[in-house]
Amino acid sequence: MKPGFDEMHDPSGAVREHYGGYDRWLHEQPPQVMQTRRDEAEVIFRRVGITFAVYGAKDDGGTNGGTERLIPFDLIPRVIPAHEWREMERGLRQRVTALNRFIHDVYHGQEILKAGVVPADQVTGNAQYRAEMQGVDVAGGIYSHIAGIDIVRAANPDGSGSYYVLEDNLRVPSGVSYMLENRKMMMRLFPELFGRHRVAPVAHYPDLLLETLRSVAPAAVNDPTVVVLTPGMYNSAYFEHAFLAQQMGIELVEGQDLYVRDNFVYMRTTQGPKRVDVIYRRVDDDFLDPRAFRPDSTLGCAGLLAAYRAGNVTLANAIGTGVADDKSIYPYVPKMIEFYLGEKPILNNVPTYLCRDPDDLGHVLDHLGELVVKEAHGAGGYGMLVGPAATAAEIERFRAAVKADPGRYIAQPTLALSTCPTFVESGIAPRHIDLRPFVLSGKTVQMVPGGLTRVALKEGSLVVNSSQGGGTKDTWILEA
Amino acid sequence: MLSRTADHLFWMARYMERAENTARMLDVNYQMSLLPQSEEAAERGWRGMLSINEVSGDFAKRYREVTPHTVIEYMVNDAANGSSIRSCLMAARENARAVRGTLTTEVWETQNQTWLEFQRLIGDGAFQKSPGEAFEWVKFRSHLSRGVTVGTMLQDEAFHFLRIGSFLERADNTARLLDVKFHSVPHDLFGNGAGPIGARMRNGIAAVTGGDGLQSQSQSQESGNKDVEFDFYHWSAVLRSVSGFEVYRKVYRNVIRPERVAELLILRPDMPRSLAACMHEVVSNLHRVANEQSKDTLRLAGRLCADLQYGRIDEILATGLHAYLTQFLERVNALGTGISRDFLVPVSP
Numbered sequence: 001m002k003p004g005f006d007e008m009h010d011p012s013g014a015v016r017e018h019y020g021g022y023d024r025w026l027h028e029q030p031p032q033v034m035q036t037r038r039d040e041a042e043v044i045f046r047r048v049g050i051t052f053a054v055y056g057a058k059d060d061g062g063t064n065g066g067t068e069r070l071i072p073f074d075l076i077p078r079v080i081p082a083h084e085w086r087e088m089e090r091g092l093r094q095r096v097t098a099l100n101r102f103i104h105d106v107y108h109g110q111e112i113l114k115a116g117v118v119p120a121d122q123v124t125g126n127a128q129y130r131a132e133m134q135g136v137d138v139a140g141g142i143y144s145h146i147a148g149i150d151i152v153r154a155a156n157p158d159g160s161g162s163y164y165v166l167e168d169n170l171r172v173p174s175g176v177s178y179m180l181e182n183r184k185m186m187m188r189l190f191p192e193l194f195g196r197h198r199v200a201p202v203a204h205y206p207d208l209l210l211e212t213l214r215s216v217a218p219a220a221v222n223d224p225t226v227v228v229l230t231p232g233m234y235n236s237a238y239f240e241h242a243f244l245a246q247q248m249g250i251e252l253v254e255g256q257d258l259y260v261r262d263n264f265v266y267m268r269t270t271q272g273p274k275r276v277d278v279i280y281r282r283v284d285d286d287f288l289d290p291r292a293f294r295p296d297s298t299l300g301c302a303g304l305l306a307a308y309r310a311g312n313v314t315l316a317n318a319i320g321t322g323v324a325d326d327k328s329i330y331p332y333v334p335k336m337i338e339f340y341l342g343e344k345p346i347l348n349n350v351p352t353y354l355c356r357d358p359d360d361l362g363h364v365l366d367h368l369g370e371l372v373v374k375e376a377h378g379a380g381g382y383g384m385l386v387g388p389a390a391t392a393a394e395i396e397r398f399r400a401a402v403k404a405d406p407g408r409y410i411a412q413p414t415l416a417l418s419t420c421p422t423f424v425e426s427g428i429a430p431r432h433i434d435l436r437p438f439v440l441s442g443k444t445v446q447m448v449p450g451g452l453t454r455v456a457l458k459e460g461s462l463v464v465n466s467s468q469g470g471g472t473k474d475t476w477i478l479e480a
Numbered sequence: 481m482l483s484r485t486a487d488h489l490f491w492m493a494r495y496m497e498r499a500e501n502t503a504r505m506l507d508v509n510y511q512m513s514l515l516p517q518s519e520e521a522a523e524r525g526w527r528g529m530l531s532i533n534e535v536s537g538d539f540a541k542r543y544r545e546v547t548p549h550t551v552i553e554y555m556v557n558d559a560a561n562g563s564s565i566r567s568c569l570m571a572a573r574e575n576a577r578a579v580r581g582t583l584t585t586e587v588w589e590t591q592n593q594t595w596l597e598f599q600r601l602i603g604d605g606a607f608q609k610s611p612g613e614a615f616e617w618v619k620f621r622s623h624l625s626r627g628v629t630v631g632t633m634l635q636d637e638a639f640h641f642l643r644i645g646s647f648l649e650r651a652d653n654t655a656r657l658l659d660v661k662f663h664s665v666p667h668d669l670f671g672n673g674a675g676p677i678g679a680r681m682r683n684g685i686a687a688v689t690g691g692d693g694l695q696s697q698s699q700s701q702e703s704g705n706k707d708v709e710f711d712f713y714h715w716s717a718v719l720r721s722v723s724g725f726e727v728y729r730k731v732y733r734n735v736i737r738p739e740r741v742a743e744l745l746i747l748r749p750d751m752p753r754s755l756a757a758c759m760h761e762v763v764s765n766l767h768r769v770a771n772e773q774s775k776d777t778l779r780l781a782g783r784l785c786a787d788l789q790y791g792r793i794d795e796i797l798a799t800g801l802h803a804y805l806t807q808f809l810e811r812v813n814a815l816g817t818g819i820s821r822d823f824l825v826p827v828s829p
Contacts, residue, residue, distance in 0.1 A: 048585075049577065049592045233578045246581030257482050268483045270637060270823045271771050 005155035005418040006430055007078060018081040018478055021197055026076075037075060037189045038423065044188070045070050050181050052236045072471035073182060074422045075189070078433060078453040082200070085449055085477045088151065088163060088437070091346030092447065094337060096147045096439045099168060101340040103143040103324050107133045117339050118332045126329070127377060128322030130285065132292060136309050138318050139216040140442065144325075145316040146209070146280075147439045148173025148451075151347070154415035161418055164348045166434065168333065170325040171317060172282050175472075176438045177240035179452040180205060180247075182474040200449035200477040205438070206247035209280075212442035213248075216314050217277045224277035227251045227267065229258070231283050231299045241282050255283070260303030263310040278314045285319050327410045328354060328376040351413060355406040364402065364411040368395050371411040372462075373402065386462055388414050417462055420473065422455055432456045434464050435475065449477035485579050486641045487824040492575035492591070493629075493645030499568035500622035501653035505529055506555055507615035508721035513548050515713055526551045528660045533563040549608070556607045556614075565618055569598050572625075584632040587625070594621040640765040644819065647765070651758035652812050654722060658745055659805040661718045662738065715741050722753040742801060743793040755808065756788040762815070769823065777818030784811050 008019045015023045045051075051068035080088075105112050106123055113120040123129060148169040153161040183202055187194055210226065217224030230241035232254050245252035257267050258276065266273040281288065287297040292305035307313050323329065331352040334345040353360040353371070364371060373385040385398040402409045419430035437451030453473040454464035464470040509525045526546050530536040535554075538561065543550045558564045573595040580588045597617075601607065607614040626646065633639045715736045719725040724744060731748065732740050749756045763785045766778055796804045 046596060047589050047593050049580070049588065233574070238577075242581045251482055251485075252579075252581050253482060254484065257484050270481050270483055270486045270641075270769060 004416050004430070005153060005159070005161035007153070007418055007420040007433070009421075011159040018079050018480070022077065022079065022193070025193060025196065034075060034423065041073055041075070041185055041189060042070065044185065045073065045181075048181075050178075050239055052239060071178060072457060073185060074455055074457075074471050074473045075186075076421050076423065076428070077186065077474040077476045078420050078435070078455075079476045079478050080435075080450065082449075082477055082479045084163075085200075087346065089447065089449075091163075092149055092437055092439050093445050094341060094343060094346050095149065095165065095168070095333065096144065096441055097445060098337040098340045099147070099170060099324050099333065100141070100143050100441055102336045103170075103318070103321055104141050105340075106323055107136065107143075107320065112336065112339055115339065117335050118329070122328055123323060126323050126326055128285075128320070128326055130320035130323070132305060132309070133318070133320040137311070139218060139311075139314045142216055142441050143318040144170035144321045145212055145216060145318075145441050146173060147441070148175065148436045149439060151435045151437065151451075152415060152433075153418035155418065162348060164350045164415065165333070166350060167327065167330060168325040169436075170321040172284065173436070173438065174237040174240055174282075175436055175452040175454075176205060177243040178472050179438070179450070179475065180243075182452075182472055186474045197476065198479040200479070202448040202450060205448045206244060208440055208446050208448065209244065210248040210250070212440040212446065213278050213280055213314075213316055215442035216316060218311055218314060221277045225250075225275060226278040226280065227253045227276055229253055229255070229279050229281040229283055231255075231287070235282070237282065244280075255298060255300045258301040258304070260301060260307050263303070263307045263312050265301065265304065265307050265313045276313060278316065280316050285322065288315075288319065326376060327352075327374055328356070328407075330410075350415060353411040355402055355409040355411065360411075361402070361406050364409075365399060367411075368399055368402075370414060372414050373398055373409055373411045375408055376410050377408070384463075386414065389460065389462070414462075417456075420453075420455065422457070422471075422473075424457065424459075429459070431459070432462050432464065433473065450475040481582075481637045481641075483824055485582055486637065487820070488575040488579040489582065489638055489641040490645040490819070490824060492572050492579075493642040494649040495568045495572035495575065496591075496622050496625050497646045497649040498563070498653065499565050499572065500619055501650070501657070502533070502555060502563065502565050502568065503615040503618035503622075504721045505532060505657060506552060507612060507619075508717045510548065510552070510611050510615070511720070512713065512717050522548075528663070529555065532656045532660045535561060535563055552607060552611055557602055566598065566602070569595050569618075582638050584628075586628045586632045590621075590625050590628045594625065597621075637769050640768045641823070643765045644762055644769075647758040647761040648812065648816055648819075650753060651755050651762070652809065654745055654753050654755055654758065655805050655808050655812070657718070657721060658742065659802060659809075661714070662742070662801050711738070712736060719744075724751065724753065727751055739793060739797060742797070746796065747788060747791055747793060749789065756785075759785040759788055766819070771822065774818075774822040777815065777822050780811070780815050780818055784808075784815065 008016060008023070010016055049068075051070055102112060102118075106129070110120070110123075112118050113123060150166040150169065151163050152166050153163050155161055179202060213226045214224055217226075226248070227250055228241055228245040228248075230238060230245075230252055232238065235241070242252055251257075251267065253267055253276075259266055259268070259273075265276045265279070267276050283299050286293045288300040289302060289304040290297045290300060291302045293300075304313070304315075305319070308315055308319065331349065331354065334349050337343055337345045353364050355361045355364055364373065367387075368385070369387045369390070371385075371387045373387070375383045385394060387395065390398075417432040417434065420433045421428050422431040424431070433453050433455045435451050435453050437447055440446045453475045455471045455473055456462055456464045457471045506529065509529050512525055513522050523546050526548060527536065529551055530539050530546070533555070539546075539551075539554055542560075543554060554561055554564065556565045559566055561567060573591050576583060576588055576591040583591075601614060601617065606617075629639070629642055633642070712735075715738055716725055718741060719728050719736070722745060724741075728736065728741070728744055731744060731751075734740070744751055744754065746755050748754045749760060751757055759781070763778075763781045766774070766781050770778060
């Protein structure tokens, strides 16, 4: 096993400087206090209804109104020193700016394809490429207004750690409500901790989000009407949709609440129709407009694409952003940064093997037991192989799958994800974590310090997705 | 406000109110069943419970006998019965969840917690072990829900649609309760029948309208002491089911007479669960949300309200209470349809 990197303890077992204050506080707590607080947190989360619906479990005959689960919340915060965050923030700003430039380019002149920096067939042949968007000018030239960039820290052979971007989420990234609720919960349970630490606040995120959304309204609109579009209450992230709409003080609409007339979008209200200018949509491209995409979709609004293309409504995020966050495009992001910005990438990419490339494929098939193999278009931690943790049978199953359709898969070395002390049944133990900061792009690029820390609660597990039994932690950007 | 949002609010309030009224009716039946009474009388009470909710047929399909146990099981916890307390509390909570952003945190948390606690009470077997306490719990959760709404919500459209839902449902439920309870009295003076019964009915009315104590007395004698006793418990139970027992005493300072019970629950504008009081609230809230297409609905509501305001119990009883209440329920139903059409069901593009 490779040496690990623990966020709290250095290799000698000593507590790292930025965790010193927390460690002292933790030792002052009588043991049963933490258990009491954990129970308290659970009760509060249930009462407040901070839950997520589980895919495929929505229908149980209608007797329970779908299965709602709590995302386990861990009481030990993930602490990041402010100087590390400042560097990460610069890197995020740079990366998201380049990605937005890339999407704009793909749907306009395709300079980067002509220059041969990114293979053209990877882009225009991609399932996430939307020909409907070709030549369409979107407000401010921004495509991914809300981006969630997944970052991990991995151990280097010398015991130090480096941050890597694991993936970019440029379509409808979720999780920000947990970031906000986790902080609220920590402040409620442990107010004294915040008296002892200078933790950067995050509660202004909804304000930044609203500002971002308003700043990308169609140019002719003075005082834009912004709404959140949700697939409905049985969607796994419904809590978040409702939460954000409430925090921003705007309407939470479903497809059935909207209609298009003369290429303008309206919502049906108790006082008649009302124009809608900006839609923060939490519905995937495919379901947005039954006239343009999946005809069986009832989640969207017929004619929306036409209104959008006419420039009468802004969709955030834009249609077709998936072409840039696909795992097969990911390896080219550092080159995009150099191409569009003329800068060296600040954040590291994880070295990635593309199985579509015969050399890479050979290497991958020879080293399945050491690699993480993922579907290039998959999401949510489904359909992946973690080589070192897999059984021989699982490896063989993946070998066959990869051979049958190499273009569907990419592979990366197994990173020794950093760990953070976490409450588990046996007490406090290290568990693997990642970090998802949320980057907002409108007139300017903004973000709140930190993001959502997810933690794999199973010992040794590297999968942090909430749909796969992951939990979350509060994330502290700590000024020394 | 979004029409769909208004719709969820309207139904959230209706379901919560319905859960409360179902608990009230079950409670009264349960309390009655603790008194010495014939098996038929007891069974009649439980059957009445089912017919109020128009579920007798569905019940008969799935349960063999009408017993306190089966009716309570069916009306409290049967998920397949859309009128059960379980179904109502779940529907109220699901509607709240769909618009939780429109509700204050307190309102949403109250609704959510009611549902979570209900499941716990069911798990503990509380409704079969101590039904009285459990019904009391449902009532209090409904009080709390209404109180939190009034105490924390901005008095905007959302608030008005919640109120319209509560009072429209309550008007409906009170009317049903009256209808069934007047129907289930063996010597029903207020049924829709003609002939001797009808004649006796008119007799009874004379007693009220004339305020003639003598006639009233003669009727009691006719009915016999046993019936007088039964009457007292029957009517006081009806009153208790709408928290009206003490109110009755305060208003009439007199023995409990069915026609006064009817008057109190239909026409008294200051009795919070009377048809008149409910319709008054519906109308005043409707006026606050009126839009371009709602004229007809407002007219319907205003007229219903005026009929109650200027109605007299002797006139109502002369037409027959059952006929009157049936017509009232139809008008409330039409009003509900109008509200849906004008505010809740989407305005056509």
